Amino acid sequence: MLRNNICFLLILFSLSAQAQDVSFIALGDMHYDRLDDHDLDYVMTRPQDFEQIFKEYPQYTAFYMPKFLQLIKKQTGAIMPAVKAVVQLGDLVEGVAGNDALARQMNRGVVDLLHSVKLPVPWVLVKGNHDVSNSPGQPEAWEEVIRPFMEGQVGKSVNHGMYTYKLSNNTEFFVLDQFFSTDRNVPETEMVAFLEKELKASTARYKFVLTHQPVIPVTQRCWHVLAGIRRPLEDTTLRTRFLNLLAKHKAIVLAAHLHEYSVLSRATPSGNIVQVMINSVNRGLEPPQPKDRMTEYGGDKWVEEKPDWQPATKEVRTRILAEEKKHILQFSRADLPGYAVISMDDAKGVVMLNYYNGFAEKPFETINLTELQQK
Secondary structure (H helix, E strand, O other): OHHHHHHHHHHHHHHHHHOOOEEEEEEOEOOEOOHHHOOHHHHOOOHHHHHHHHHOHHHHHHHOHHHHHHHHHHHHHHOOOOEEEEEEOOOOEOOOOOOHHHHHHHHHHHHHHHHHHOOOOOEEEOOOOHHHOOOOOHHHHHHHHHHHHHHHHHOOOOOOOOEEEEEEOOEEEEEOOOOOOOOOOOOHHHHHHHHHHHHHHOOOOEEEEEOOOOOOOOOOOOOOOOOOOOOOOOOOOHHHHHHHHHHHOOEEEEEOOOOOEEEEEEEEOOEEEEEEEOEOOOOOOOOOOOEEEEOOOOOHHHHHHOOOOOHHHHHHHHHHHHHHHOOEEEEEEEEOOEEEEEEEEOOOOEEEEEEEEOOOOOOOEEEEHHHHHHO
């Protein structure tokens, strides 16, 4: 009898050792910024950035970002299952410094800030367009300051921003480069080839593709990977190949870029793609309520509602969004900054999303992402 009990306990111990319930925290755009990090004469030549730099991001950085990062540190110790990493999905800095020295100064400032938080888990960073913006010195500053920080955190080479990272034996990240930036002239086929190779080789049960730009468009702007607008696609079948690859491997997409919170599922012939988009540009200390929340995918109607947005691309964006609308199974979007906690329940084979609005310590909503993959 004793022997049977011991065998039973050993089996239970073995099963619990194999179970790998883990969590990670995901942050969207942050846009670390200080006025002292800009050549203000240069900023005056960038009207699209001028107002944000003079009225928004330096203030958000000074008043909210340090407190927000301390909250994230607190949550890494409080959340169960245990948090094993904090992901930041690009546009860590505002960029647009204006010269080499100031670009490096800005990046050193944000690296010093991240170090000062003293997270007990690694940062996993994604390259955003502002991180390597087409202003003097910005791409070089990313290579010289941000990249070494990233490599120190994950303990491996991150190349130019495209790499993999295993959170556990059962959870793996596949981090994409920011392909529409001017810092690297790399064909999009390299991104798809990278994913084909790495996803095929992966033994992880839970796979996450981390990208700054979303994969599925969620606004009238059509700012998404392989859109073919900012950078024409030589191979018009590449996006279809890319989407089917993600669905085949059940890779959940985490994105940022558009300063919105969004969750959707999209059908493909190979299965459903689930995409979560996060924004972490906080504009106050009180947890905000969602603004402009919608649960219906507008598609081409979004273009009609915003006729003044880049009329030269109206026709192609209308066509893209009308086609996407046919495949959207579930959709939500809101102006709601905050952070996400994504957890894996290995016994149930389930991935759960808890989204926290602003500085909240209790979830605003909880979504079963595995169910979205299956619907």
